[in-house]
Amino acid sequence: MSTNLLSTSAATGFGGVVQEYLWNWENQQLRVVYETLGKGSPLLLLPSFSSVSTRLEVGELAKLLAPNFQVVAIDWPGFGESSRPSLNYRPEIYQQFLEDFVKAVFNTTVTVVAAGHAASYVLQLAVKKPDTFSRIVLLAPTWRGPLPTMGASQQIAGMVRELVRSPILGQALYKLNTTQSFLSFMYRRHVFTDAAKITPSFIEKKWHTTQQPGARFASAAFVTGNLDAVHEQSDFLGLVQSLTVPLIVVIGESSPPKSREEMNALVALPGVKSVVIPGSLGLHEEYPGVVLEVVQDFLFSSEN
DSSP, X not given: XXXXXXXXXXXXXXXXXXXXXXXXXXXXXXXXXXXXXXXXXXXXXXXXXXTTOOGGGGHHHHHHHTTTEEEEEEOOTTSTTSOOOOOOOOHHHHHHHHHHHHHHHOSSOEEEEEETTHHHHXXXXXXXXXXXXXXXXXXXXXXXXXXXXXXXXXXXXXXXXXXXXXXXXXXXXXXXXXXXXXXXXXXXXXIOSOGXXXXXXXXXXXXXXXXXXXXXXXXXXXXXXXXXXXXXXXXXXXXXHTOOSOEEEEEXXXXXXXXXXXXXXXXXXXXXXXXXXXXXXXXXXXXXXHHHHHHHHHHHOOOO
């Protein structure tokens, strides 16, 4: 496992130093792209899982944090500019990747800011190895994928996943569910709250991300719940109750009802700091300035 610099022409970032981390999973080498910006104490910035997942969704937040932190933002394996092989994407991959990446890139405890579905993976690592993170910020945290949230059984979700993974029909189904009109609909429904920000050029960039070779494999795993690191609310809350690291949760006031119920259960736990801001599941991308404003006291607090 090693890290290498990438030329700026080889990757599109948000102004930082773009590097690749070569990581092995079951005798297969994956190229994971990450970007570093700023100077100061280290801060790991994790985008949410989604069909359009990329480190660029946290790019503006990274730039706001960079004056005070050395920010490292990643493209998860199977997403963004990282390798997208046709693996059976499942929690074990991301659990091991996150642990290995943090160990390889940082030589000290780090602050972590994680969006959406990255929450469970951060919490699991923090419980397993308490010295990994010094502070945890969860942005619109989720733990259950879209199809299970809609009520689909594991059997139905598994059938859909295998269908999307199939060579010809799967490609066709995936393209139907990643058209620019469908992406725009989804952003308006539960990702952004300000429709004026969902411009044609914005959606075109998101669509471009979904059309990379192999993009459907990890995306299908997320949508069907195969990247759910926990399967019960009690397990998710149990992780938080086992934490020894300071935690703050940022919630979008317009979050979808089921997601908001889960977030409310989380912040009702003793010792969990929380704040509600404008936005929905994409609040970290839509309102990065507001996110920084509400978490900066927590980030700079001397309390442990």
